[in-house]
Amino acid sequence: MALIVQKFGGSSVANRDRIFNVARRVIETFDKGNQVVVVVSAQGDTTDELEAKSKEISASPSKREMDVLLSAGEQMSMALLAMAIQELGRSAVSLTGWQAGMQTNSNYSGARIKKIQAERIWKELDSRKIVVVAGFQGINKYDDITTLGRGGSDTSAVALAAALHADVCEIYTDVDGVFTADPRIVPNAKKLDDISYDEMLELASLGANVLHNRSVEMAKKFNVNMVVRSSLNYNEGTYVKEVSKVEEMLVRGVARDNNIARISICEVKDAPGKAFQIFSLLSKKNINVDVILQSIGRAGTKDISFTTALDNLDAALSVLNENLDAIGAKEINHSEDVSKVSIVGAGMVNNPGVATLMFEALYDANINIHMISTSEVKISVLIPKEDSDKAVRAIHDKFNLGK
């Protein structure tokens, strides 16, 4: 007997038939004698619909009230799933974030899980119930409802798996697992059998859209065995674990992120502390920056460029323009016509040839590189958005990832 956490996303519970499909999957696991905790997202477009309703009321609704509103989404889907499991003859109980003891900090819309008080879940598991828990939501120390931000249901599932010392945390999705590239762009992309936390982290942050970044960080921190698999078939998924088995292949996958913008701050006075000044302004507004590039500008100045998520573009431009004089820069320009393409692989750091091969692939395809950034497990390039599909295919071919 094992304890298994299973997470199903919004499209998996979008309507009656899919809810029953999930219920059957859950029951198959349960009937093998396992204890099962199911984490569920809001149905289909519920979250978007609720956000649209709030926008009718206010352009910038209170984050506390937004969390109250959005958390109703999982409360509905979890009740429906519990009903479906019961309809199929098994015992089930649904628990909201606060009922499940999901304690978070007070950062509404982007709360961090602090602790899970799992007594209630254990009590229900002990009485042989399938426990359905609302993903994405928690409660802070003031008894206020919080949400973990977009994609937070993955994080809920991993946090539960860690707190309950689950044997595995299964993340169900509509693809078979983690691929060497997006199969919609690269038809011969290959599914990976396993991947390390670090590699998955880079892929997640690079827009592979399979797992939420924070969930992978948490899985790594608490050494939770995750598997990403399809809810539509019984194929083996991709295991995400501490050390992926050593393989010939250094590069594990190619990812693309079109949801970014580049901002350049031009002719910043070349004095110490400028970068600190700029990026602390941004971090105070909770704006994450990604690739950063600093170059020599006109006499005695430098240009600082960075990328950020498209959603943050307006906020970043406004805080920078407000402080243009304080920074001592001449002007700020930006572009949304950029894409970040990256290769990820654990062994990359010791193989300088990898970067060369990537740049060669882009050169062969006649693609211009704007910015370059490297880490231990990835190399990213900023290129024109229109070239991004071509770039992914060229790199995938060059590294022979389709086998």
Added chain:
Amino acid sequence: MALIVQKFGGSSVANRDRIFNVARRVIETFDKGNQVVVVVSAQGDTTDELEAKSKEISASPSKREMDVLLSAGEQMSMALLAMAIQELGRSAVSLTGWQAGMQTNSNYSGARIKKIQAERIWKELDSRKIVVVAGFQGINKYDDITTLGRGGSDTSAVALAAALHADVCEIYTDVDGVFTADPRIVPNAKKLDDISYDEMLELASLGANVLHNRSVEMAKKFNVNMVVRSSLNYNEGTYVKEVSKVEEMLVRGVARDNNIARISICEVKDAPGKAFQIFSLLSKKNINVDVILQSIGRAGTKDISFTTALDNLDAALSVLNENLDAIGAKEINHSEDVSKVSIVGAGMVNNPGVATLMFEALYDANINIHMISTSEVKISVLIPKEDSDKAVRAIHDKFNLGK
């Protein structure tokens, strides 16, 4: 400065414009220096839509899960209303049933409020916030979500008014108050300025559709001043209070209830305990009966007839038919083609002429009476459903209620 509880129903918050309309009403009261607690129902058809979703999953979903599902409705509307109040520049906070300390028993879908732990509400009121509370819902001692049953938001409002010792509990609706008869049936029906709890109780239970019966019982028990008024205008509403001012007019209103059925159990053996046996069977299934009539049947037998809400008809017939032998009755028949028309007024009990006048009105209108029931403050007759409008008009005229 007063503490005022205001309750708005689902149609009052059905869309963006109506939510802002409610927000403005609330703010008007708040800006006069009052403390305001707003109780809100789910938006428009939300509850019906959620019930429909559950029916897709199961013909008889678990009541616990049903309450989890339905309570999401008020959670959404309360957040939207709080956002609208904030958008108009006032401080507001929304609280779910459990956050507001609304403790109930565990009778899912029809829970009773046991106690309100109002510390959180006081804390928010003390910091000059408008407090928006989800109606209809609470929490039991196991930390499970409960709902109070249909119309429970009125009860939530009165219970809060009692717990907070509010100066008044304002129930906002789409009519101007309590009328001498349904204005759709009787065009010259007159709005009452005030009405006693007992009279209102009878009117509520008789299908006047203005206030939920339980809310009036609770208001009476805790001596809460209620007022029923329109959210669409500034007319004075109808006050519901301990003793309505003495008036010439004995009869306060005429009510009609078409949502009933008559069940007759024929040729029951004429032995002691038969009525107890029958009605305890029904009460075990939570089936309320209303008008009861017992008459002499064939030799050594009696016929027992009663009315019940149309919704309960199938359940009542099935429990009675299952126990037909145990009861020792010959047969059970029923009719849905009945309507109950009643007159209500506090002074009625000492004025036998009132009943006579009512029967005369029905005789003049050529309407046949099936059953008669009287209490201290009402006289009800069971008549053919097709005659019910005519009956209401005839009685309203006879008592000159339109002045």
